[in-house]
Amino acid sequence: MTLELKKLADYKDIMERCIRCSMCKWIPQVQIKSWKYAQVCPSIDEYNFHAYSGGGRMIIALSLLTERIGYSEELLNIVYRCTACGACAVSCKYLNDLEPLEVIEALRKKIVEDGEGPLPAHKKYMKLTEEVHNPYGEEPSKRLDWLPSDIKVSKNSKLAYFVGCTTSYRRKEIAIATARIFNKAGVEFQLLGEDEFCCGSPILRAGGEAQVLDLIKRNIKAFKERGIETIVTSCAGCYSTLKADYPRYVKHDFKILHTSELLEQLLKEGKLKLKKEVPLTVTYHDPCHLGRCSEPYKEWHGEIMEPIPLVRFPVPPLPLRQGTYGCYYPPRNVLKAIPGLKLVEMERIKEYAYCCGAGGGVKAAFPDFALKTAGRRLEEAIDTGADTLVSCCPFCATNLQDAIKANNAPIKFYDLTELVLKAMED
Amino acid sequence: MIKDNEYEALEKIVGSQNISREPVILDTYAFQWCAELLNVINDKPPARYYLRPAAVILPSSTEEIQQIVRVCNKYGLKFKAFSTGLGPWNCVSTPRTIQIDLRRMNKIVKIDTKNQYAVVEPYVSGAQLQAEVMKFGLNCHMPGAGPQVSPLASATSMAGPGFTSASTGFAGRNVLGVEWVLPSGDLLQLGALGQKNDPDWFTGDGPGPSLRGIMRGFVGAKSGLGIFTKVAVKLYPFPSKPEWKISGESPNYKFEIPNYLKFYIINYKDWDALTNALRRFEEEEISFMCYYASRGAICASFANSREEMFSYYSIHTRLKRPLTLMIGAQTEREFEYKKKIVEGLIQETGGKDYTKKIKIRDVSYAEALRCLLGFHGFLITGCFQSTHGGMDTIEMAIRMAKLNAPIKRKFIEKGGIADDQGEGVWLATYERGHMAHCEMPTMYDATKPESVVGWVEYAHACDELDLKEHLGIPFFIEGDKQHEWYGPHCMNYHIWLRKIKEAFDPQNIADPGFYITSKKTS
Incomplete structure (x- = not known):
């Protein structure tokens, strides 16, 4: 809601105000267009008990805070079987002002502060990030292994391509395509190489606030020392962490762009020319952290007035993150600029898009759940009649491609940059 | 408490992943909208939680439900089912009751x-x-x-x-x-x-x-x-062309209003004029929706924030008894006919068309079609519930609204419930005006004990009013205590209701807390 960082206890009033209406389980009601794609929360779709919904987790947080319940293995599983995708918060805030996602995040922080969590899989990647600066445990010296020898990289450009851990080590094709596009479009960029540390997103989502603060400070210092003014990311997680989360801890004035935003800008400036036909019917998956979760938090200095008894009235109005201003159109506009490509939409898109299932530490701790969720998303993509699924996040890419393989699904997957590169090739 | 052998018998039916007795799961079923009211009604502190079920079970078929119920009979467990689950009546009311969550039956x-x-x-x-x-x-x-x-x-x-x-x-x-x-x-x-x-x-x-x-x-x-x-x-x-085109991002959705659908807000000077208008509009059989909502409710239902709601204040003061009407048609000709009828009736009944002054957003049409307008009531204090309601004739509904207002104002002055000037009423016609429904949405703060108690005290006064003024069939008369108090005033219906319960469920296996208890076993 606001820039101010809060503890779980600060959300008590919000938790008590849940009316258990279950709006958090559905896409915004006026957006429902079918029985099949009406629901929005991967967690309750899989586990069914109310505890697994956004509202359910607010009740759990309240019960824990008021000592109605204590810690248990079941509690930890419920809290972490959530992709923290924020869809519950968008649906809740269509006609209310509660903050289920913020409560879930605050609950995870409390769990870590109390020494009760996170789960072993999260502890493992947190330790690896501390040791080798990426959650995969890969050698820092191999961070640029993806870089083809013919790519021109600037040493002192004010624009940095922040490749991200997943793109660097697991989805190298995205990094290669991005770098080639930049070269062809004449975008000078620098790479941080070994000096690029994890953005902290996986740690933050698991509740590791204390650990992430040092990382944030260190990264901001590194960006400043290199004279960086603009940071371009391939990864939706890096994007929202740098853009929305970092300012909550350390204020910065870097311009944060996702590749899709830069590509759209280049198209508008005529620097990016897409001439080659790419005859595909594609549907686009909105990554949660590029979309609804990328909205910056805003400063709020005011007070809650009661102009009429019992009617709470924040003055000035509280800024709500409702998913309104996520990055939805740049990827679509770039896709629409590719000759021969037909874009068809899924039912659940933009701020009410269904999560791929990988986020919030789920892929690490509950890979089966992650895969099942991706399978649900694939089904929706296939139902559009598309032959190709496109997205803009290496983490979504990994999980969705895992599901394509596991289900032998009749659909291909590309990152946006790969299709752009195809349209640029001579 | 549920015993291990009882739990295992249930687990065999649905599988271990579809049953739980973990407190962390059970608590999420004890927390309900208005549970705090129920607690106060039952002489308990105004907690947001009611009773925890002994276990929660998620069946996937009718056959599984039959087996679950038979296990309950065998071991003397009670059951309480709910579907989507909104409201305190979804809570279990007695110990050793299992909650049957029907979420997996969704076809x-x-x-x-x-x-x-x-x-x-x-x-x-x-x-x-x-x-x-x-x-x-x-x-x-x-x-x-x-x-x-x-x-x-x-x-x-x-x-x-x-x-x-x-x-x-x-x-x-x-x-x-x-x-x-x-x-x-x-x-x-x-x-x-x-x-x-x-x-x-x-x-x-x-x-x-x-x-x-x-x-x-x-x-x-x-x-x-x-x-x-x-x-x-x-x-x-469908009342108009069955089209649903919506764009934009939450909460600023743009709805393409389907052809041949139109909202009206028509203001009347007093209750008598409104009564006549409700009757006349329904006699002409042209409405898709036809209801009276208080002026505050009108402002809330067409706003999507408190700020927007209060921005309507100047209109609020001018509205007296507004009638909300929606007409729909399948053809241009039918639409024109209905619009002419509305225009004629506005003149005939002395109404004033306030539709343009309220600035009804296009998405309000989507919300109306989807029945989301009432949900805006939560914007005001975060919680509301109707104290009482009745269904009878238009005249009864209007009489109920009129009689209720001074009582409500008295409790507003006491400070427990939010100030709607005693006017918070929703009154809808049914079936072309043959019947009408009236209830009194009352805003309170579920997190403030004095407000919760205030709501309950006001509700008791409303129940007394229903009896004294014979205001149709009341809502919210549920459970033994309420039925036994109300029954003697109404042909001792509770005795017959109990006979039904005894015939169908002599052992009280189905949670009777929001119905009536069979006495055969007590």
């Missing part, structure tokens, strides 16, 4: 376009059903509780008024064939579904005596007589 079984009905399972929401039947140019009655709730629950177990009741009646009018698991575990199929040859869903009344009155009566037994696993509900033609 639309059948849409019969020719005979205009749909068969649904418990966890199909109103919005889901509407979205599917719209594809055939049809519409369903949407429960007033919102598009996220279950039409099955509304049809079988709740009163079920709605914003479109003028043209779609209330939930009790829409129920056809029913599949019902009795407290014994036996299966009962109502109406045409019970026929030996070629069973179907098109009527709830068979060749023998109708059981629909027993099944739900006015407000339903709220799982106190068993579990409803499938229901057929009536469908209606």
